[in-house]
Amino acid sequence: MKKQFLIVMIFFFSFMITGCNVIEEWKAERIIKEYYQAIxxxxxxxxxKQLQLYDYNSKTEIGHxxxxxxxxxxxxxxxxxxxIHVLKEQKYKLIDFEIVEVEYEDGHSFWHHIKLKGEQDGQKFEWREVADIYKGKLVISEKDDPNTKYRDGKMYFEIEELKEN
Structure with a gap:
């Protein structure tokens, strides 16, 4: 009887841990989809409204x-x-996106790998980036797209600094 109870408890707690993570993953996917579709x-x-905003100095690369x-x-x-105006000047247009993978670090922490399709000044592109959620807001990191900096949550720097890079 004790053995059956122990097995039931192990399954119960395993389900609770997995179930909670699944809910957080769904929330993250909703935020990610809302952001990319809005773009x-x-x-x-x-x-x-979906972005985690943070101060960033592009010269010193300081800001978290x-x-x-x-x-x-x-x-x-x-x-x-x-x-965003800089993106428009560069004729940048995101056309489609796809969540291609969810990566787990420790069974609890996770982030999404996103494939982007778009166009810039008539040229098609396909980039990849990583999206994470922090306190219910989207953080974009590890990106191929050099223009992500014009649509992510980095704030409080000279935009002209980025044009030069």
């Missing part, structure tokens, strides 16, 4: 998403729209 639809207000931004929401949104 495709050019609904930049919606895309902005866990530190947030010193900008007010209004200032951050205006800055984000300036970054």
């Amino acid at each position: 495709i639809d050019e609904n930049y207000d919606k895309a902005f 998403f866990t530190e947030g931004t010193t900008l007010s929401n209004k200032e951050a949104k205006a800055f984000y729209l300036k970054k």
